[in-house]
Amino acid sequence: MFTKQLALIAFAAVSLCAAAQADPLLKKYYANVRTAFNENNAYKTVAFVEQRWRIAGNKGFNESIGYVEEILKNAGYTNEKNAAPEDRLTYRIEKRPMSRPTWEPVDAWVEIVGDPVPLLLFQTNRNMLAINSGSTPAEGIEAELVYAEKTGKEVLDQLDLKGKFFFAEQPVSTVYRNAMTKGALGALGYALPPYTQPQKHIHSIQFSSIQNPDTAGKTFGILLSTYAKDRLKQALSKGKVRLRIKTLANRYTSEELTIIADVKGNRAPEQRFVFSAHVQEPGANDNATGVGTLAEMARVTAQLVRQKKFSPQRSISFIWGDEIVSTRRYVTEDRERAKNIQWGMSLDMVGEDTRKTGGTFLIEKMPDPSAVWTRGDEKHTEWGGSALPESAITPHYFNDYILNRCLDQAKTNGWVVHTNPFEGGSDHTPFLDAKLPGLLMWHFTDVFYHTDADRLENVSAREMKNVGVSALVSAMTLVSLNEKTALFLVEECKQTAFRRLRAEYALSREAIAKAGSKETETHILEVWGNYYRDALGKMDNLQPGGNSARVKKAIEAAQKAVEDKTLALRKNL
Numbered sequence: 001m002f003t004k005q006l007a008l009i010a011f012a013a014v015s016l017c018a019a020a021q022a023d024p025l026l027k028k029y030y031a032n033v034r035t036a037f038n039e040n041n042a043y044k045t046v047a048f049v050e051q052r053w054r055i056a057g058n059k060g061f062n063e064s065i066g067y068v069e070e071i072l073k074n075a076g077y078t079n080e081k082n083a084a085p086e087d088r089l090t091y092r093i094e095k096r097p098m099s100r101p102t103w104e105p106v107d108a109w110v111e112i113v114g115d116p117v118p119l120l121l122f123q124t125n126r127n128m129l130a131i132n133s134g135s136t137p138a139e140g141i142e143a144e145l146v147y148a149e150k151t152g153k154e155v156l157d158q159l160d161l162k163g164k165f166f167f168a169e170q171p172v173s174t175v176y177r178n179a180m181t182k183g184a185l186g187a188l189g190y191a192l193p194p195y196t197q198p199q200k201h202i203h204s205i206q207f208s209s210i211q212n213p214d215t216a217g218k219t220f221g222i223l224l225s226t227y228a229k230d231r232l233k234q235a236l237s238k239g240k241v242r243l244r245i246k247t248l249a250n251r252y253t254s255e256e257l258t259i260i261a262d263v264k265g266n267r268a269p270e271q272r273f274v275f276s277a278h279v280q281e282p283g284a285n286d287n288a289t290g291v292g293t294l295a296e297m298a299r300v301t302a303q304l305v306r307q308k309k310f311s312p313q314r315s316i317s318f319i320w321g322d323e324i325v326s327t328r329r330y331v332t333e334d335r336e337r338a339k340n341i342q343w344g345m346s347l348d349m350v351g352e353d354t355r356k357t358g359g360t361f362l363i364e365k366m367p368d369p370s371a372v373w374t375r376g377d378e379k380h381t382e383w384g385g386s387a388l389p390e391s392a393i394t395p396h397y398f399n400d401y402i403l404n405r406c407l408d409q410a411k412t413n414g415w416v417v418h419t420n421p422f423e424g425g426s427d428h429t430p431f432l433d434a435k436l437p438g439l440l441m442w443h444f445t446d447v448f449y450h451t452d453a454d455r456l457e458n459v460s461a462r463e464m465k466n467v468g469v470s471a472l473v474s475a476m477t478l479v480s481l482n483e484k485t486a487l488f489l490v491e492e493c494k495q496t497a498f499r500r501l502r503a504e505y506a507l508s509r510e511a512i513a514k515a516g517s518k519e520t521e522t523h524i525l526e527v528w529g530n531y532y533r534d535a536l537g538k539m540d541n542l543q544p545g546g547n548s549a550r551v552k553k554a555i556e557a558a559q560k561a562v563e564d565k566t567l568a569l570r571k572n573l
Contacts, residue, residue, distance in 0.1 A: 025485040029473045030408065032309050036300045037468050039461035045071070045292030046351065046464075050284035050456055053126065056322040057102030057254035064279050064291060065257045068320050069093065071295045072261050075302040089302050091261040098256050105129045106248040110188075110222060112235055113142060113242040119228050124203070126282065127452040130172050130189075130221030131209035133249050137218075140246030143185050147236050151178045165243055167232060172221040176210040180219065186245060188232075190224040195382040195445045202227040204451040207282060220247045258321035260330070261298050263305060265479060267313035268544040270340045273475040274330065275316070276427040277347045278323030283454030285446065287323075289351030293464045294318055297472045304476075313544040314342065314479035323348075328430035342541055343398060343478060344431030344438035350467040352443040353460035354416070361463065363406065363419045364440035365399040366432060367392045369527050371421040376507050378421055381444040385423035390527065392422075395534035398437040400496040401489065405477075406470040415466045420444075437538075441467055479544075486542040486551045493539065494558040497532035498565055504528050505569045512573065522570050529566025533559045 048067050052060025072091045073079075080092040108122040108129040120128045147167045148155050151174065159166075162183035168175045172189030179187040192198040192206060203225045210221040222245065224232070235241045265271065275297070277290035298318045304310035319326055327346070331338045352359050362381070365371070370378040371388040380386075399419075406417045431438025443463075448454045477485065508521035536559045540547060547555070 023485055023488045025480070025482060026408070026473070026477060026488075029310075029476050030469070032304055033300060033469050033472050033476070036303055037296060037465055037472070039296075039465035039468075041299065042289075042292040042296040042351070042464045042468065043459065043461040045295050046284055046288040046459055047456055049279070049288035049291050050282075050459075053105055053282045055103060055131065055280045056256045056325070057098050058104040058250075060104065060282075061102075061279055062254075062257055065093065065259050065320060068259055068291065068295050071299055072259075075299040076306055077261050077298070077302060088264040088266075088305060089261075090264070091259060094258045094260065095255045098254055101251040102254040103132055104250050105133075106250060108222070108245075108247045109140075110228070110243060110245050112231070113244055115235070119231060119243075120222070120225070125205050125225060125452050127205040127207040127450075128223055129247055129249060130176070130223055131207065132212040132251075133210065133220035133247055134212060134217040134251075135248050136220070136246050138246075140244050141185055142242060142244045145188075145232070145236070145241045145243050146184075147233070151175060156182060165245065167224075169229070172208050172223050173210050176212075176219075176221040184219075186220045186222065186247075188222045188224055190226075190229040192226065193382075195447065196449065196451060197447050198226040201447060201451070201453060202230075204448065204453050206450040207452075220245070220249075256322060256325075258319065258326040258329075260320075261318040263301050263312060263316040265312045265314040265544070269315045270337075271342050271479075271544065272315040272317050272340060273479055274319065274341055274344045274431075275347060275471070275475070276319040276321075276327045276330075276344070278326070278427055279320050280322050281450070282452075283448075283450065284456045284459050285352050285357070285443070285448070285454050286349045286450065287347075289349060289459055289464055290347040291320060293350050293468045293471075294320065294347050296464075297468050300468075300472060301476075310476060310480070312476065312479040316475050316479055324427060324430060327427040328433070331430050331434045331436060338434055338436070341431070341434075341436050343475070344428065344436055345402075345471060345475075346427035346438070346440045346442075347467065347471065348426045348440060349442045349444070349446065349449075351459045351461070351464040352446060353458050353463065354443065356458045357443065357446040357448055359443040359446040360416055360418050361406075361467070362440075362442055362444060363399075363403055363417070364426075364428065364442060365419055365422055366394045366396055366437060366439060367422045368395075368399055369393060369524065369531055372527075373524055374421055376503060378419075380423060381420050383423060383425070383444050383449075385421060388422065393527070393531060394432070394437075395531045396437045396538045397489075397493050397535045398439060400493060400535075401478075402439055402470075402474055404492060404496065405474040406466075408473075409466050409470045413466070415463075441471060478542075481542050481544070483543065483548050483551060486539075486547065487554050489542060490536070490539055490551065490554045490558050493532070493536055494561055497536070497562045500532065501525065501528055501562075501565055501569055505573070508573055518573060522573055525566060525570050525573070529562060532562045536562065
C-alpha cells in the first residue's frame with residue numbers, strides 16, 4: 001500500500017511538471033533558453049579554467065576572471081565605468097588588496113633514494129603539494145623519513161624529527177603542524193575519505209593546505225595518494241628510508257578579484273535574483289563547471305535581451321569570485337542592496353558526467369522539515385549532514401519552485417534530479433546567513449571530489465545545459481512574473497504541499513504501525529503543514545510592485561487548503 005501511494009505521488013509530480021508547459025510565460029522561456037544555450041560554450045570555458053590551479057589572487061584565478069570578462073564583453077555587457085544610464089547589460093571587476101600573499105604550485109617531485117621510479121610527480125598528481133608550501137633549493141632536499149601512524153604529544157615526545165621528513169596517516173595540516181614543532185624539514189600526510197574509493201582510485205589526491213606563516217620559508221607539506229602511501233610503508237618495512245623531495249611554489253602579494261554582471265530590470269531594478277559561482281579550487285567539476293555554466297547563462301540572457309525576447313522587470317546578477325567570501329561580501333557590505341535580494345543561488349559542481357563520477361544532480365534545499373526528520377526518500381549526502389533543530393526551519397516556496405523547474409527540464413530528456421536536506425558549505429550559505437532565500441545546485445557523491453582526477457574527461461556538457469536551462473528559466477520567470485504565471489505558481493506550490501503531506505502521512509502511518517509515537521508523528525505532520533502554509537505566505541513577492549488582488553486571494557485560499565489538508569490527515573493518523 002505504501003509503495004502504491006508513493007507511485008501515485010510520483011505520477012502527480014510528473015503531471016504537474018507537464019502542466020508547467022501550459023503556462024505561456026514558462027513555455028516561452030523554456031523554448032528560448034533551450035535554443036540559445038550552447039553547451040559547447042560552457043564546456044569550452046571549463047576546458048580553459050580547469051587547466052589552471054586556482055586560489056584567490058593567483059595567476060590561474062585571475063586568468064579565469066579575465067576569460068569570463070571576455071565572454072561578457074562579447075555578449076554585449078558594458079564595463080560600468082563606461083556605461084550610460086540606459087545600458088541594461090553591465091559588468092564590473094572589483095579589486096581588493098589581500099591580507100596575505102597568494103600561492104600557486106609550479107612543480108614538485110618525491111622519490112625514494114635508491115628507487116628509480118619516482119613516488120610522486122606534480123605533472124601527474126597536481127594536488128600533491130599542500131597549499132602554502134614553500135620551495136626547496138633547486139636540486140631538492142634529501143633526508144631520512146620518520147613514520148608514525150598517528151601523531152600526538154606522547155608519540156612526538158619520543159621522535160627525533162630535526163632535519164628529517166615526517167610521515168603520518170593523518171591530514172597533512174595536522175602532520176605539518178606537529179612536524180614543525182620538532183624541527184622537521186617537511187611533512188607528508190595521508191587522509192582520504194571513503195567516498196573517494198581510495199583503494200580503487202589509488203592515485204587520487206585531495207588538495208589541502210597547511211598553515212605556513214613564513215612566506216620565505218622552505219618547509220612544505222606533501223599529500224600522498226594511496227599508491228604512494230603503500231609504497232612508502234612497504235619501503236619502511238624493510239628498514240630506514242631516505243627521500244629526495246623538490247618543491248617549487250610562488251607566493252606573492254596580489255589582489256582578490258570578483259567579477260559581477262548585471263542585467264537591469266525595467267520596473268524594480270533594485271530587486272534581484274543573484275547567481276554565484278566560485279572560481280577558486282583547481283578542479284574541472286569543482287568548480288570550472290559552475291564558472292562555465294554561469295558564463296553561458298549570462299551570455300544567453302544578454303542575447304535574449306538584445307533580441308527583445310526577454311525584458312526583465314527585476315534585475316539578475318551573476319557573481320564569479322572566491323567561494324563564500326565574494327558572495328558574503330555581496331550580501332553584507334551594502335545593506336540597501338542586500339534587503340532587495342529576492343533569491344540567491346549557487347552553482348557548484350554542476351557539470352558532472354554522472355556515469356563516471358558516481359554522483360547525481362542535487363538541489364540542496366533551504367532548511368525545511370526534512371532537515372529535522374530525514375526519512376523516506378530524503379537522505380543526506382556522504383559529504384555530511386546532521387539533523388537540525390526545528391528552530392532552523394526556513395519556510396519558503398523557493399525549494400519546490402526550483403525543483404519543479406528542474407523536473408520540467410528533466411521531462412524532456414530523462415535527466416535525473418534529486419534533492420538533499422540542507423548541509424551547507426558553499427555559496428548558498430551567505431544568503432541564508434543573511435535571512436535571504438538561497439539554494440545550491442550541485443552533484444554528489446563524487447569519487448573524484450577535490451582530487452587531481454577531477455579533470456575535463458569527467459565533465460558532461462549535456463549536464464551543464466540541463467542545469468543552466470533550469471536555473472536561468474527559474475530566474476527569468478521570477479523577475480518577470482505576470483498575474484497568470486503568479487496564479488499558476490501559487491497553485492503549483494499548493495499541489496506540491498499536498499503531495500508532501502500525503503507522503504509524510506504515509507510515512508507516519510508506517511511509523512505508528514511499527515510502534516512509533518502517534519504524538520510525534522502528529523507533530524511532524526503539523527510542522528510540515530505549517531511549513532507550507534508559511535511558504536505560500538512568502539509568495540507575497542511574486543509580482544514586482546506587489547501582487548494583484550487575484551493573486552493575494554489565491555495565496556490565502558491555498559493556505560487555507562493546506563491547513564485543512566493537514567488537519568484532515570492528522571485526524572486520520
